Amino acid sequence: MGSGKTAVGRQLAERLGLPFVDCDAEIEARTGVDIAYIFEREGETGFRIRERDVINELTQRAGIVLATGGGVVLLPENRERLAARGTVVFLDATVDQQLQRTRRSRHRPLLSMADPRAKLEELMGVREPLYRSIAAITVKTDGRRLPAVAVEIALALSTCNA
Numbered sequence: 001m002g003s004g005k006t007a008v009g010r011q012l013a014e015r016l017g018l019p020f021v022d023c024d025a026e027i028e029a030r031t032g033v034d035i036a037y038i039f040e041r042e043g044e045t046g047f048r049i050r051e052r053d054v055i056n057e058l059t060q061r062a063g064i065v066l067a068t069g070g071g072v073v074l075l076p077e078n079r080e081r082l083a084a085r086g087t088v089v090f091l092d093a094t095v096d097q098q099l100q101r102t103r104r105s106r107h108r109p110l111l112s113m114a115d116p117r118a119k120l121e122e123l124m125g126v127r128e129p130l131y132r133s134i135a136a137i138t139v140k141t142d143g144r145r146l147p148a149v150a151v152e153i154a155l156a157l158s159t160c161n162a
Contacts, residue, residue, distance in 0.1 A: 003091035003098065004141050004149065009067035011150035016157075022067045026054050035069075044071075052078055059085040070123070073130035083134040087160055089153055090135035095120045097142045136160055 006022050013020035024035055027050055031038060038047045052075055058066055059081045066086065072078050082088050098120050132138070137156045141149055 003070070003093040004146065005067040005070070005091055007146050008091060008141070008149050008153070009065050011146045012153050013065035015150050015154050016065065019064050020067070021058055021061070021064050023051065023054055023058060023072065024067075024069050026058065027051060030054070048075060055081060070127060073127055073134070079130060079134050087136045087157060088131075088134045089137045089139060089156075090131040091141045091149070092138055093141045095124060098124075
């Protein structure tokens with residue numbers, strides 16, 4: 001969360017001349033409500049089921065840049081599909097960077113609490129090893145501009161896919 005998946009994904013897609021798809025935006029478009037509302041009504045479990053179904057469909061599309069939600073790696077079937085059907089890029093950001101990037105957001109249901117730092121640390125403890133287990137490319141994003149991160153990924157992809 002707050003690593004820059006959507007912003008970097010857009011930049012990368014433009015650089016590669018590919019369509020960009022954001023999983024969370026796709027879920028919102030299909031349901032007609034925002035992610036926070038889904039969490040409120042269905043809880044995280046209900047959201048993860050919706051996310052799983054959308055990931056299954058989106059990972060079957062060729063030639064796209066896909067930005068996922070941060071918790072997509074929690075379900076084994078998502079990890080399997082992402083790793084088998086595409087090249088997974090892990091955007092590695094520290095908790096300090098995540099806090100800075102998410103501090104003004106009102107659309108992060110998992111951070112609507114008194115101590116968002118503790119929550120981000122908890123989430124990172126669970127999610128980071130899962131991302132590392134499927135990532136073909138890892139890029140540090142702290143303090144970096146979007147175009148530089150997108151260029152690094154594009155170069156890494158050209159090496160991976162060569």
